[in-house]
Amino acid sequence: MDGRQIAFRNNLPAFLATSPWREGLTEDQFDRVCRDTLAYTFAAGATICHRESPALHWLAVVDGLVKVDTTTEDGRATTFAGVPGGAWFGEGAVLKGEPRPYAVVAIRDSTVAFVPRATFLWLVDSSHSFSRWLIDQLNARLGYYVALVESLRLGDVIARVAYCVAELFNPQLYPNTQPHIGISQEEIGRLTGLSRQTAYRALHELEDAGLLRVHYGSIEVLDLEGLKKYARSP
DNA sequence: TCATTAAATTGTT
DNA sequence: AACAATTTAATGA
Numbered sequence: 001m002d003g004r005q006i007a008f009r010n011n012l013p014a015f016l017a018t019s020p021w022r023e024g025l026t027e028d029q030f031d032r033v034c035r036d037t038l039a040y041t042f043a044a045g046a047t048i049c050h051r052e053s054p055a056l057h058w059l060a061v062v063d064g065l066v067k068v069d070t071t072t073e074d075g076r077a078t079t080f081a082g083v084p085g086g087a088w089f090g091e092g093a094v095l096k097g098e099p100r101p102y103a104v105v106a107i108r109d110s111t112v113a114f115v116p117r118a119t120f121l122w123l124v125d126s127s128h129s130f131s132r133w134l135i136d137q138l139n140a141r142l143g144y145y146v147a148l149v150e151s152l153r154l155g156d157v158i159a160r161v162a163y164c165v166a167e168l169f170n171p172q173l174y175p176n177t178q179p180h181i182g183i184s185q186e187e188i189g190r191l192t193g194l195s196r197q198t199a200y201r202a203l204h205e206l207e208d209a210g211l212l213r214v215h216y217g218s219i220e221v222l223d224l225e226g227l228k229k230y231a232r233s234p
Numbered sequence: 235t236c237a238t239t240a241a242a243t244t245g246t247t
Numbered sequence: 248a249a250c251a252a253t254t255t256a257a258t259g260a
Contacts, residue, residue: 042243076238197248216254217243 024129055093064110086176140172161202163231
């Protein structure tokens, strides 16, 4: 992990207390999560978890924006997911006990919380409520990729950009997303599987439709419901 | 604080 | 994909 620094051990419990699975835990269970969890900050561009590294932690973005991606030998990169602040991810590799099939990279300066694998598995075993939340989490992720395949087959690139941007606000997967997202058009391209030029044109189409605004190095979502509608029927 | 330069990102072909 | 234009960030007086 290049360029990481230990972040605020003190107010990490405040972040954990706002997590979507917290209310179902007992005080004792929550206290253990607080004790076991660490947070680190990473500079933009830094690798948080290398591809094929052992999945020793369950992860959350406390602040910032990270991506889950793979890079081929010839340097081409595709992003599988953009993960904004407040989101929990990486449970798949931890559950399977396998090396991470993707790399986790900071898009912007980001703070990431690390829950040890043992603590995560203990939560699964000891909390029915947590397990249920986890099922909903995995189900939401499955729904995202099914819809993404559908969008790929249908081939409307503007609808695909609308869908991918709107999904950053998925209440199960990404509960705390702010309307202003610091992400370049090149990253939007990787996230949607489109070239930067195509992403550029699609973003401006959506801007002309009044659904979002494009800024230097960021986008601002104005009409989330409109984006979702556009994603379904452009 | 301001001017200069480099780097990142956007816009155009 | 290449290149130009623009915006931001970094540097140093």
